[in-house]
Amino acid sequence: MKVILITAILIGVATAAPDNSRAADPCTASKCTPPDCRCPSTTPPGDLETSQIPQFVFFTFDDAIQIANSDIYTDLFYNKTNPDGCPVAATFFMSHEYTDYTKTHDLYVHGHEIALHSITHEALTDYWKEISLDDLRKEFGGEKTLIAKFANIPEEAIKGMRLPFLQLSGDNSFEVGKEIGLVYDCSWPTQTFRNPGLWPYTLDYKSNQDCSIGPCPEDSIPGFWVVPMIDWTDQGNNVCSMVDACVNIPEDDADALSQWFIDNFNIQYNGNRAPFGFYVHAAYFNVNPLRLDAYKKFVDYLQGLDDVFLVTPNQAIQWIQNPVAIGAAGWPECPTVEDAGCTPLTCALEKVDEENPIYMTFCGSECPAAYPWLDNPTGE
Numbered sequence: 098m099k100v101i102l103i104t105a106i107l108i109g110v111a112t113a114a115p116d117n118s119r120a121a122d123p124c125t126a127s128k129c130t131p132p133d134c135r136c137p138s139t140t141p142p143g144d145l146e147t148s149q150i151p152q153f154v155f156f157t158f159d160d161a162i163q164i165a166n167s168d169i170y171t172d173l174f175y176n177k178t179n180p181d182g183c184p185v186a187a188t189f190f191m192s193h194e195y196t197d198y199t200k201t202h203d204l205y206v207h208g209h210e211i212a213l214h215s216i217t218h219e220a221l222t223d224y225w226k227e228i229s230l231d232d233l234r235k236e237f238g239g240e241k242t243l244i245a246k247f248a249n250i251p252e253e254a255i256k257g258m259r260l261p262f263l264q265l266s267g268d269n270s271f272e273v274g275k276e277i278g279l280v281y282d283c284s285w286p287t288q289t290f291r292n293p294g295l296w297p298y299t300l301d302y303k304s305n306q307d308c309s310i311g312p313c314p315e316d317s318i319p320g321f322w323v324v325p326m327i328d329w330t331d332q333g334n335n336v337c338s339m340v341d342a343c344v345n346i347p348e349d350d351a352d353a354l355s356q357w358f359i360d361n362f363n364i365q366y367n368g369n370r371a372p373f374g375f376y377v378h379a380a381y382f383n384v385n386p387l388r389l390d391a392y393k394k395f396v397d398y399l400q401g402l403d404d405v406f407l408v409t410p411n412q413a414i415q416w417i418q419n420p421v422a423i424g425a426a427g428w429p430e431c432p433t434v435e436d437a438g439c440t441p442l443t444c445a446l447e448k449v450d451e452e453n454p455i456y457m458t459f460c461g462s463e464c465p466a467a468y469p470w471l472d473n474p475t476g477e
Contacts (some may be wrong), residue, residue, distance in 0.1 A: 119316040124302030132418035133320050134301045139293040139369055143420030151423050152365065152405045153372040153413040155324075156187040156396075157283070159214055159259065159339075160379040167200040169382060169389065173396060175207055177407075181424065183431035185400075185407035190214040190259040190283075193240060193469070198459035201248040202439040208432060210409035211250060212257035213279070216240045216471055225264035226312070233266070233273040239474035241277055246475055247459035249437050253278065256411040260284040263326070263338060267312035271300055271321055281322035281410055283374075286310065286338035288328045292364050294371025295325040297414055324410045326374055329361045341381045354391035359398060366405070372413050446476065 122128075124136035135142065141150050156174070158166070170187065177185045188210040191201065194217075205211050215236040219225065228236070237258055245252040258274050260266070263284050274282050287295050289307040298304070300318040306325060328336040333345035347353035358375070365373040375395075382389045399405045404423055412432065421427040444464035445454040455468050465476025 121300065121303040121315060121317040129299070129301055133299070135296075135298045135417065136302060137295060137298040137305050137323075139290060139295055139371065141296060141369055141371075141420070142417045145420060145422055147370060148404070149422035149425075150370040150404075150420075151416065152370050152402070153416070154362070154399060154405060154407050155283075155372060155374040155376075155410055155413070156407060157190060157259075157374065157376050158187065158379050158381075159190045159377070160192050160218070161195040161197075162189055162191050162201050162204065162379070163195060163197050164200065166379045166382075167197070167204065170204065170209075173393065174209065174407075177396075177400065179406045179408070180403045181406070181428065181431070184208040186210060186409045186412065186432075187407070188212055188257065188409045190257070191244070192216070192218040192261075193243060194218065194455075198244070198247040198249075198457075199439055199441045201244065202250060202460050205248065205250045205254065206434055206436040208434055210257065210411060211244060211248065211255060212259065212283075213237050213240050213244075213255065214259050215261055216243065216469075216474070218261050222262050222264045225260055225262065225266055228266050228269060230269050230273055233269055234277070235471045237270075237273060237279075238277040239471060243469050243474040247457075247461065247469070249439050249460040251437075254434075256280040257324070257409075258282050258284070263310050265308075265310055265313055268314045268316045268318065271314050271318045271323075272316070275318055275321040279321075281324050281414060283324040283326060283410055285313070285323055286326040286328055288336050290325065291328055291330075291336075293369040294327045294365045294373075296369075296371045297322050297324045297410070297417055299323070322410075322414055324372070324374075324414075326376060327365070327371060332357065339376050339378065341377045341384075348385055348387065351387050351390035351394060354387065355394035355398070358391065358395040362395075362399075372410070 129136045174185055174187050186208050190212045192214045216239055241255050287306050300321050326338045328338055331343040331345040337343040362373050365371050439460035442461045443458040445456050446468035448455050448468035449470055467476050469476040
């Protein structure tokens, strides 16, 4: 009997023990070599002088793409070019509900990046903190399928993701991101690596990035990129990851607000040139029209600098994998986009557990049987 009890206890201990077989080892340059692996580091890639390093700027927007905000995006970013002659590009981490997929298609064919922000955008942060691999596949893998079908853009063109509320789920979201064919995640803020800034890196090995909204990843997830969200500081020296979460800022003077944008930008521009992110929600300009004036002034300011490039995180990663001096041989060619066309259609669709229909505008020739949602991203 004692032998049986001891054996049972040993089996129980073995069963309860954590599985460390995939735990990430510390990163060293000798083990982690480009182009597909990069250690977390504030050192720029390549052996380049600071003046030769492009300052990448990410303009990103979270949530639904609609008629009202798409006109703003058109005014801000269409018909503008970077110093290399390539079109400027913004990134849209879009959620599903209330999105106009014809506007999504138009943004894509004008060179902007369409990225994932989940189907449901569930408001409870614990949902995202504790979410399972299977539910993440439904939220993000399903959204990838949904966007490709209803915006009529290739699934392989969708490269990035951002979790709602920047609430990480440990290894899970990164594992699913890689599984569904994404390149990067941009959900992870850093306060510690602000000056100098933390460059994008892969999760082949252990990350040393500070983790303010954990749980953060611990396993090795080879080849999947983290694009750190380098925190800003407001005028009260408080940190903020999303610009619309900053509190002590000029709100009654467009010039002063634009200068605050520039002051935060200069920390990276005059430092190690880690990519600078301007992260906001789609409704940012609705709160105060002065913000749009300041934003335009900031975009115009950046356009006057011959070493600043308004690009997507995916474009920046491509340069990091093959770093060359600005304009030198091997500098990335301008991205090309094929327009598969979009015939607009609006349908009143039934949504699960909803009495009233939801109107959805998309690229297509016939209405789906139901409103696209979890477990049914194509609405069949």
